[in-house]
Amino acid sequence: MKFAIIQFPGSNCDHDAYHATRHVLGQQAEFVWHKETRLRGADVVVLPGGFSYGDYLRTGAIARFSPVMQRVREFAEAGGPVIGICNGFQVLLEAGFLEGALLRNRGLKFLCRHVHVRVEQTDTPFSCGASVGQVLKLPIAHGEGNYHAAPDTVAALEANRQVVFRYCCAAGTVTDAGNPNGSLNEIAGVCNRRRNVVGIMPHPERACESALGSEDGRVVLESVVTAMAATGAA
Numbered sequence: 001m002k003f004a005i006i007q008f009p010g011s012n013c014d015h016d017a018y019h020a021t022r023h024v025l026g027q028q029a030e031f032v033w034h035k036e037t038r039l040r041g042a043d044v045v046v047l048p049g050g051f052s053y054g055d056y057l058r059t060g061a062i063a064r065f066s067p068v069m070q071r072v073r074e075f076a077e078a079g080g081p082v083i084g085i086c087n088g089f090q091v092l093l094e095a096g097f098l099e100g101a102l103l104r105n106r107g108l109k110f111l112c113r114h115v116h117v118r119v120e121q122t123d124t125p126f127s128c129g130a131s132v133g134q135v136l137k138l139p140i141a142h143g144e145g146n147y148h149a150a151p152d153t154v155a156a157l158e159a160n161r162q163v164v165f166r167y168c169c170a171a172g173t174v175t176d177a178g179n180p181n182g183s184l185n186e187i188a189g190v191c192n193r194r195r196n197v198v199g200i201m202p203h204p205e206r207a208c209e210s211a212l213g214s215e216d217g218r219v220v221l222e223s224v225v226t227a228m229a230a231t232g233a234a
């Protein structure tokens, strides 16, 4: 199975995503420069974390215009699995693949530490290997991770079960104490209505080996390998 890892100018978690998919999961992985207009037969698209275009204007606001994004849109519209991690999540929101926005963190500080998220939904390609209520210890590294949306949008996301990951405390209780950045409803990750596009603020690709302090992120990437194998893509 092949992962396409999109590289924007300023991406800095592209190599983490490559390492996790290629070396930890043992899958094929290829970098795809943002100016390219093909995805090289990829089965999964990863928009990695970083500071695309230096986070100028707004995070993800310039990257959404990169030529490759048209191809990513077609891929997603055809049902292909797409995950945006951190800055990738920001790009997906700016590009309108997902609803809402990521504001400056409550407290206005860049946060770099481990947090816990609870898996809320398992019928997405990036969570199908987990169980509902499973708690994952994952690192965050962001200045703009404060998920926000209009009240009716948040209500619709909840009603449609599009909140896939929620910040929680280590025991799995969802409270403000486990919310690092002020996100509404403790939202750490959402999916689109079709459920094939997922955005997540913490970094599962940086939590795939015990040497990094957690292997809990593996289930996110392994899920899509299992999901695609079931379709015959592997």
Ligand SMILES: NC(=O)CC[C@H](N)C(=O)O
Pocket: 013, 048, 049, 050, 051, 052, 055, 059, 085, 086, 087, 088, 141, 142, 143, 144, 145
């Ligand atoms: N790790 C990242 O992807 C950084 C995210 C983003 N540019 C921010 O600081 O909000």
